[in-house]
Amino acid sequence: MTMxxxxxxxxxxxxxxxxxxxxxxxxxxxxxxxxxxxxxxxAGIAAVGFLISKLPYFGKLPMxxxxxxxxxxxxxxxxxxSEFVLTTTKKVQFLAICTPILxxxxxxxxxxxxxxxxxxxxxxxxxxxxxxxxxxxxxILAHFTLQWEGIYH
Numbered sequence: 001m002t003m004x005x006x007x008x009x010x011x012x013x014x015x016x017x018x019x020x021x022x023x024x025x026x027x028x029x030x031x032x033x034x035x036x037x038x039x040x041x042x043a044g045i046a047a048v049g050f051l052i053s054k055l056p057y058f059g060k061l062p063m064x065x066x067x068x069x070x071x072x073x074x075x076x077x078x079x080x081x082s083e084f085v086l087t088t089t090k091k092v093q094f095l096a097i098c099t100p101i102l103x104x105x106x107x108x109x110x111x112x113x114x115x116x117x118x119x120x121x122x123x124x125x126x127x128x129x130x131x132x133x134x135x136x137x138x139x140i141l142a143h144f145t146l147q148w149e150g151i152y153h
Contacts, residue, residue: 013050016097016104022035
């Protein structure tokens with residue numbers, strides 16, 4: 001990936017954070033300063049995970065893996081500023097973050113509509129399997145992480 005593409009991706013992270021902060025402010029009545037700060041912390045975590053995934057050896061694993069690892073680390077007591085990360089990101093609602101991401105996904109699918117038509121119904125079982133696997137693995141990971149943190153007994 002070229003330097004221009006990397007900078008473009010990083011700019012997109014923070015553009016999505018700005019849109020999410022606006023949605024958080026309008027939809028959930030959180031003031032703009034808190035919304036922006038929380039959304040930018042989330043975008044910063046995503047940016048760090050993205051940059052790690054572009055390193056030569058680490059690029060063998062998907063970007064979502066590295067973003068998840070950075071997010072988990074940033075929210076544990078091992079990270080020096082975890083309290084700051086937790087208090088700022090707690091104010092950002094999940095649906096406010098999903099809105100710009102889903103809008104972008106819709107635009108991306110709309111761009112490749114011919115390819116989507118060729119796949120037809122076969123995408124449905126694949127998508128259901130991916131969603132189920134992602135949900136189950138995330139639930140298992142969350143369970144062990146919460147136990148490790150002492151939040152869940």
